[in-house]
Amino acid sequence: MSGHSGNTPCELCASRKFSLFSDLPEQHVCTISDNKNLISHKKGQILYYEGTKPLGIFCINSGVVKIYKTASNGKEQIIHLSQKGDFLGYSALLGEENYTNSAMIVEDAKICFIPKEAFLTTLSSNTPFFKRITKALSHELGVMEEKLTDATQKSIRERLAFVLLQLGNSYGVEGGESQKIDLVLSREEIASMVGTATESVIRLLSEFKKDNLIALEGKRIVIKDRRGLARLSDFYA
């Protein structure tokens, strides 16, 4: 179901302004552009598997991708969701190791593949760009430390409330008081983000609904009370 669908040059790519390529000089954008390859992906497709060797990096033009690890009990833990402008797989490339996680399309996506060489060449010849990448990497590390701390110190209810708020921030469409999360995730996927059992998510979501914190609109979740969720997400805040 994948296929090349034309090859808009990076110079004209609307997603570029959201990406780490945003202020790359013309010359380097061209190097990248000449080598990249835009591919369309359908929901459910795998972009790469944990344990395999990275051959380049991915830059999301549109769509949503989940980055996850498969635990030894077979369950998956979603590390984060990526969307337009996000880079994927550069950490494995820079770490010179195989992928430490897997990537699966959550919402139909158009994604550019940039071969290792083009990326690394640009990196080496452009220190500011290299620094920006490293900065992103460092930031992600801090985020992961936060996630680890939350995972060990917060309850499932708190974590679910927090995940909903984050989804609201990233995929929310404002509508007066409420905010609709414009992204379809299965209960199982939400559970994988929170790090819990699917049934627990279902139960807690209906509880949140009963308490008027959220509402369901078809397959989408609408946040009706951000403040209430925020209070729930962190008892001490």
Place this chain on the structure above:
Amino acid sequence: MSGHSGNTPCELCASRKFSLFSDLPEQHVCTISDNKNLISHKKGQILYYEGTKPLGIFCINSGVVKIYKTASNGKEQIIHLSQKGDFLGYSALLGEENYTNSAMIVEDAKICFIPKEAFLTTLSSNTPFFKRITKALSHELGVMEEKLTDATQKSIRERLAFVLLQLGNSYGVEGGESQKIDLVLSREEIASMVGTATESVIRLLSEFKKDNLIALEGKRIVIKDRRGLARLSDFYA
């Protein structure tokens, strides 16, 4: 209780071979060396606090430092332990943000402080070195993903067994069949590494002891059955 205790040049530093400075050319080692400052720290001292601005990086010459985050419930989560040769605080510096965690001395330490400028200058003028730092950063990110997955998908018992094995790897002194963890940690600190309550650690440790997986030698833990712990640490492995 801290104090300068002479300033061995990096060129002669025995810990350097364990560090990211290991194959830095003479010229750059000197730049670093001329600017650094060796300081002795006692157990319990704080190296830096989460939320404060990094002014440079630390390189551990001897001793052990715990890197931790304080959760909103007041409990601490130990992210990892650092020892000789390890760099501290470079992630905040490269991420151009305040420290996302705190660092406390766990075992009396001698630590060099390298001011921001000297470090960043070396970085900019030495791409291979920059790449090695970035590689370390990427690797750490993968480790954190693993920790997050373990935290959400494994039981406390499994995680404690795993932490003991890791401590054995990093601080173990071999003695025939057994391996003594040559590092004094309180039960509370072990709990902070595992992400659980102190009482749970105490209970599980006595259980492990009863099952002949470990033994206690004064304040130190001796691993008597690595294989048994490994089996316990991951039911499915």
Place this chain on the structure above:
DNA sequence: TAAAAAGACTGACATATATCATAAGAATCC
């Protein structure tokens, strides 16, 4: 469009682990 498969939901139940309380030892302090 009927059948099959997948997903959402609800209930019953088991249990790992947090919390609280108390006490014994060990370390620290005047």
Place this chain on the structure above:
DNA sequence: GGATTCTTATGATATATGTCAGTCTTTTTA
């Protein structure tokens, strides 16, 4: 060296959450 504080230990108890089982609903397939 006795008092005080911190750490380790153990027991009792509560509960959040995982697991299993079953039903209903939606989506996919043929």
